[in-house]
Amino acid sequence: MLLLKIIRYIFSIYNEKYHKIICIFGLKIKFCCFAKYQKYRNKIIDNYALKTKLSDKATKILIDRIKNLEKINFKVIDLNNEIILSNKKIKIATDRYAWIAQEVFFDELYKIPKNILKKNVKYCVLDIGANRCYTALYFANKKWSRCIYSFELIPQTYKLAKKNINLNNKYLQNKIRLYNLGLSAKTGEIDALYFPYRDGISSSNIDWLKSYAPKALKRARLTKCKVVQASKFLKDLIKQHDISNIIFKIDVEGAEYEILSDLAVNYPEIFEKIEILIGDTHCGFEEFLRIIAPYNFKIIEACPQSNGSCSFLLVKNNVNV
Helix, strand or coil, X not given: CHHHHXXXXXXXXXXXXXXXXXXXCCEEEEEECHHHHHHHHHHHHHHHHHHHCCCHHHHHHHHHHHHHHHCCCCEEEEEECXXXXXXXXXXXXXXXXXXXXXXXXXXXXXXXXXXXXXXXXXXXXXXXXXXXXXXXXXXXXXXXXXXXXXXXXXXXXXXXXXXXXXXXXXXXXXXXXXXXXEEECCCEEEEEEXXXXXXXXXXXXXXXXXXXXXXXXXXXXXXXXXXXXXXXXXXXXXXXXXXXXXXXXXXXXXXXXXXXXXXXXXXXXXXXXXXXXXXXXXXXXXXXXXXXXXXXXXXXXXXXXXXXXXXXXXXXCCCXX
């Protein structure tokens, strides 16, 4: 028995899920068996589709999005109510929608070009509209990030975001501070609509939802949510944690105008600390530009869509691009 253990320690080969493991003097080397991985992934998706009663069309869409994530080295590793994926550096849990995970990691919607970032500077990200913290994890994995402060309005989505953070190593966890709060022009409680299986469009802006996703409204759940005055809360946060070199990411389904207007009126000093603005507007880009016009930003990218949304990237005018 002892001799067998010594032999296995010196050299052994065995299978683990879809990996072949070669062990040499205790050092484990993993090789992914692609055919076995495909079989394993398909089994996970089939079980998930059966459990959540997905149609064939919805299952195909889910598979296509997971295949896109696989192109950047994510692999399905488990099923625990949701599909768990990992690319060794980051783990995420996603559901039948999986669209935002694809946007953040595969499409790199929030990619910031290196020539915009200052050398040897560590940035703090204010992540307004955290969703499941895909973006927070994407930013936390960047060498230039010091900390990420994420805000999620919807309690149900906040729990999913917390789960995604906790899937990851302590290094990434410690970079992210997540708040179950929405930012607004005043502190209080508001009604918002939460969409199971499509949490990316959950919003308090009912008019925007009626125009953007009218068919989805019948599946919405009315949810009580806590909001805080953006100017007061961020002013206290920035002072308390000595935050500077800010990347301000905002994607809040139509609430961006109210938040930025409150900051412009009651805490304009924040724009002196913001180096980069990135995100999406949902009810027109012109109004967004009007609000930030006094604060010396220039447009690097803007992609207006026919539905009124517009992804954007702006930097301070003093940055050479």
